[in-house]
Amino acid sequence: LACSYLWSDGKTWKKSACRIATCKDGKVTISAVLCPTPEPIVCANNLPPVKVYTEDGCCFHYECQCLCYGWGDPHYLTFDGTYYSFQGSCSYWLVKEVFPRYGFSVMVSNGKCTESYSTCIQSITVFYNQYKIYMRQHANNIFTNVVLVNDKTVSHAFQNAEIRITTTGITSVLLIPKIKAKITFSARTYSILLPFSLFGSHTQGQCGKCNNNRGDDCIVPGTRTEHCQQMAHEWHTKDDYCHPPPDPSLLPTLPHWDTTICDIMKSSVFEDCHGVVGFQSFYTACVHDVRSSRKASEGCLSLQMYALSCSQAGVCVDWRSSTGGICGTHSFITTVKNSCNSCVFNHKFIYSRNDFTGMLLNRRLEGCYCPSGTTLLSAYSNECVPTCVRSVGEVVPRFPCEKCVCSMRKDPVTFLHLLDCEPIHCDTNCAPGYVYQVRPGECCGKCVQTHCVVNLPFITHILGVEPPGDPCVTYRCVRTGSQFLTVEARTKCRPLTPATASR
Numbered sequence: 194l195a196c197s198y199l200w201s202d203g204k205t206w207k208k209s210a211c212r213i214a215t216c217k218d219g220k221v222t223i224s225a226v227l228c229p230t231p232e233p234i235v236c237a238n239n240l241p242p243v244k245v246y247t248e249d250g251c252c253f254h255y256e257c258q259c260l261c262y263g264w265g266d267p268h269y270l271t272f273d274g275t276y277y278s279f280q281g282s283c284s285y286w287l288v289k290e291v292f293p294r295y296g297f298s299v300m301v302s303n304g305k306c307t308e309s310y311s312t313c314i315q316s317i318t319v320f321y322n323q324y325k326i327y328m329r330q331h332a333n334n335i336f337t338n339v340v341l342v343n344d345k346t347v348s349h350a351f352q353n354a355e356i357r358i359t360t361t362g363i364t365s366v367l368l369i370p371k372i373k374a375k376i377t378f379s380a381r382t383y384s385i386l387l388p389f390s391l392f393g394s395h396t397q398g399q400c401g402k403c404n405n406n407r408g409d410d411c412i413v414p415g416t417r418t419e420h421c422q423q424m425a426h427e428w429h430t431k432d433d434y435c436h437p438p439p440d441p442s443l444l445p446t447l448p449h450w451d452t453t454i455c456d457i458m459k460s461s462v463f464e465d466c467h468g469v470v471g472f473q474s475f476y477t478a479c480v481h482d483v484r485s486s487r488k489a490s491e492g493c494l495s496l497q498m499y500a501l502s503c504s505q506a507g508v509c510v511d512w513r514s515s516t517g518g519i520c521g522t523h524s525f526i527t528t529v530k531n532s533c534n535s536c537v538f539n540h541k542f543i544y545s546r547n548d549f550t551g552m553l554l555n556r557r558l559e560g561c562y563c564p565s566g567t568t569l570l571s572a573y574s575n576e577c578v579p580t581c582v583r584s585v586g587e588v589v590p591r592f593p594c595e596k597c598v599c600s601m602r603k604d605p606v607t608f609l610h611l612l613d614c615e616p617i618h619c620d621t622n623c624a625p626g627y628v629y630q631v632r633p634g635e636c637c638g639k640c641v642q643t644h645c646v647v648n649l650p651f652i653t654h655i656l657g658v659e660p661p662g663d664p665c666v667t668y669r670c671v672r673t674g675s676q677f678l679t680v681e682a683r684t685k686c687r688p689l690t691p692a693t694a695s696r
């Protein structure tokens with residue numbers, strides 16, 4: 194059928210997602226949507242640009258990522274990659290919007306470290322519309338992160354329509370899908386990832402203006418002075434009386450100390466990352482922290498942040514084992530039973546089919562993960578169970594004394610079917626003469642006969658008790674193998690004779 198009966202010549206319409214139909218000379222031709230050639234860009238923060246697709250998913254352009262870090266004896270990397278250290282111990286704005294648009298801001302609180310005279314990151318607070326999300330570390334033998342939403346402690350699997358909080362076992366992760374924001378917090382470190390499309394040139398604070406230009410990252414508000422420490426101090430929160438930290442040039446020079454641990458960044462361990470993310474800022478921070486604390490372990494945070502930066506750029510580095518135990522192998526997470534690998538995807542995110550799905554794909558976070566083929570029992574649990582990829586109602590073998598069925602219920606986070614498990618009830622009631630005996634290695638025991646059973650009319654007797662009735666009949670219990678047999682014995686009386694009778 195000639196399409197010109199229906200449409201004018203040259204008429205185009207959308208055929209499918211990325212295909213266009215054209216009616217030309219009576220014939221319909223289908224062609225792909227023409228996309229402009231994406232301009233390659235180089236990002237000031239050395240992170241690889243990301244592809245950002247149009248709403249229909251047909252075309253993309255490249256965009257830089259706004260990623261700001263803080264760690265250790267506070268070291269900062271601004272959104273555009275400017276590195277500075279700052280020893281102020283007040284509360285400061287890391288991110289504020291240039292003018293109110295999304296209701297988003299982030300505050301950090303620094304204070305004296307418990308073990309040294311340096312300053313430590315103590316907590317961060319994220320404000321988003323009506324939400325105040327406060328994250329701090331709680332050290333009580335094991336280090337855990339405490340997260341409060343609007344002053345109420347929440348579990349590490351919190352989700353509502355606007356925010357989502359989860360953990361990898363090491364790092365707490367806050368996601369705000371609507372503005373594509375991802376904030377992580379772990380022991381004395383944080384990272385803030387924002388999309389350039391929404392926040393480009395729209396941020397201010399200690400993380401600087403994210404505009405792919407390092408030149409304006411440290412401009413002191415209201416002046417044209419460019420001095421990172423001074424700028425950082427100016428962002429202290431107004432309700433906090435705050436002295437500027439001492440001029441770093443007046444601080445005593447740091448002692449010489451063995452900083453070999455920092456050299457791991459330069460070594461083949463991080464080889465795959467060297468061409469993607471430079472180590473210099475992290476290395477400088479590492480040497481500073483090790484020397485000022487005189488502890489090699491203080492370099493761990495800088496290594497961790499370099500690894501995080503690498504992972505953000507798509508390179509996964511399994512570095513902890515190279516530190517000779519100094520930076521641990523997640524030994525501080527003793528509550529999570531499953532195996533810890535530093536370089537696997539977080540299944541909790543991967544299987545989610547919701548707003549969060551796209552946000553963490555290809556983003557690897559160090560943490561504790563369930564071994565492959567298993568998943569967390571629930572988003573609120575630390576227990577890994579076999580993935581319920583079977584059909585609903587199917588019995589899934591697990592433990593001998595438990596019956597697990599693939600249920601209709603779904604995990605609100607992973608959207609996987611959940612296993613419904615209940616203990617198997619053992620019937621311990623035994624017939625007379627039998628005793629319930631537990632069998633090692635098996636869930637339920639068995640009734641084992643221990644006595645003879647005599648069934649007389651109207652009554653059942655366990656042997657040992659003289660059965661009533663005929664006094665001339667006795668029963669004996671004879672055991673042959675595992676069987677108990679009742680043997681009936683009848684007392685035979687000698688016939689009475691006159692001689693005996695007269696006695």
Ligand SMILES: [Ca+2]
Nearest residue numbers: 273402404406
């Ligand atoms: Ca900038």
